[in-house]
Amino acid sequence: MTSTFKNIVARLTPTPSSSNIHNGTGFRKAECTQLFNVTEPEVDGEECLQDCQSCTVKYPSKFSIDEDDKLYGHVKGWETHMVVATGKTDWVRDVADEKGSVMEAVDKSKIKPSNGRLMLSASNIPLPHESNNSCPHPSLPTPTSVLLLPSFRIIDNVIPSLVPDLIRDYINTGPTNTSRLPHPSTPFPSVVSPTADSAPMESLSVQLGADLSISSTQNQNQNQNQDQDPSHPLQKTSSIPSTIPLPLLSRPCPHPYLILLCSQKTRDARCGQSAPLLRRELERHLRPLGLYRDLNDERPGGVGIYFISHVGGHKYSANVIVYRRGDVCGVREEMGEREKGGGGEKENGEDEGKDGEKEGEEASTEAGQCIWLARVRPEDCENIVRFTVLQGKVVKPERQLRGGFDRGRGLASW
Numbered sequence: 001m002t003s004t005f006k007n008i009v010a011r012l013t014p015t016p017s018s019s020n021i022h023n024g025t026g027f028r029k030a031e032c033t034q035l036f037n038v039t040e041p042e043v044d045g046e047e048c049l050q051d052c053q054s055c056t057v058k059y060p061s062k063f064s065i066d067e068d069d070k071l072y073g074h075v076k077g078w079e080t081h082m083v084v085a086t087g088k089t090d091w092v093r094d095v096a097d098e099k100g101s102v103m104e105a106v107d108k109s110k111i112k113p114s115n116g117r118l119m120l121s122a123s124n125i126p127l128p129h130e131s132n133n134s135c136p137h138p139s140l141p142t143p144t145s146v147l148l149l150p151s152f153r154i155i156d157n158v159i160p161s162l163v164p165d166l167i168r169d170y171i172n173t174g175p176t177n178t179s180r181l182p183h184p185s186t187p188f189p190s191v192v193s194p195t196a197d198s199a200p201m202e203s204l205s206v207q208l209g210a211d212l213s214i215s216s217t218q219n220q221n222q223n224q225n226q227d228q229d230p231s232h233p234l235q236k237t238s239s240i241p242s243t244i245p246l247p248l249l250s251r252p253c254p255h256p257y258l259i260l261l262c263s264q265k266t267r268d269a270r271c272g273q274s275a276p277l278l279r280r281e282l283e284r285h286l287r288p289l290g291l292y293r294d295l296n297d298e299r300p301g302g303v304g305i306y307f308i309s310h311v312g313g314h315k316y317s318a319n320v321i322v323y324r325r326g327d328v329c330g331v332r333e334e335m336g337e338r339e340k341g342g343g344g345e346k347e348n349g350e351d352e353g354k355d356g357e358k359e360g361e362e363a364s365t366e367a368g369q370c371i372w373l374a375r376v377r378p379e380d381c382e383n384i385v386r387f388t389v390l391q392g393k394v395v396k397p398e399r400q401l402r403g404g405f406d407r408g409r410g411l412a413s414w
Helices: 002-012 102-108 160-171 216-228 269-289 331-340 378-391
Strands: 080-085 118-123 144-149 153-158 191-194 203-206 248-252 257-262 303-308 320-325 367-373 401-406
Touching (some): 160 191, 269 303, 320 378, 367 378
Parallel strands (some): 257 303
Antiparallel strands (some): 144 153, 191 248, 367 401
16 A cells, blocks of 8 residues: 555656646756856856956945845746836836836736736837827827837837737737747737727737838828728728727837846836946947947847836846847857957948848747846946857856746746
């Protein structure tokens, strides 16, 4: 009887390998030094390990954080990251409590993400009407844009009443952090058109192709087709008054690398102090490589740096989240040659090369890696640019790595 009981217990007890495999995804939980490659001096060269005289940006003298806790493996897993443009660098303590905001609408929406946990962040990405000098209709809420990760897609014209459409048509049909690359994901609709009915609004998905750059001639032809064909899916909206919200529009994020810095000082003053200083130091190292992009610079390529709201773990400030698109994994040799050759920008201001971009590989334009670091100081920025952003490597995993994922290798920290 005793041996039989032990056999039953043994069968029901998960082994280390089986307990580390995500249900149905093929992802495996990785150890701290296994999730991402760690820099090796004999291969990568000597990294910057100290605060030297060239580092003019420094934290305040009383900037103190927790240096004792073990960081890795304590980040709660998430499947989709929604970054909402607000044009601000600080927010109410809980961004979901901001009245009339998209963040509040996401929190209260009856339609929830069906493919896993959603991480919701407010950001300093400019509001669309601020960047293009247009004015929203006075009777409608100010539309904003959201950046969805890991899909690396930007959804424009988002207002609170269209959040159910956003979740149903973009988040629930999109890739997740634990879906392998490449994968046959459902193509994002380029346009999701609201009806004239009051909220909650229903949507009509219209696939217009991957490229939203429709010429004026094509627009004229489309309008003629609508007039001639009453069954055309957009014919129903031709008589909609101007007070009806614009349709949701999807477009690719122009930057293959993203750096997200927690800046919410209403949660912790250290976040408000560290984010602007880190951005300044990151800019200093990105500019010589032609990779720096400011908030309104949407040239293809480069590195987008955004401030976001509280992500947890402010006692380990500064928190830095790096997203790398799947098609930039071959950038290492190119950047190494550029550093040897002196770097710099071309005369026309464009980046050298295409950051490893490959035509015809739509799945690879999604996020391939997310590397979440903490305890980051200004003197770490050179290493973060050279190794983490451009090569997907970590210099100080035991001290700084909180978590992340690698979709190409099927690994995650949770």
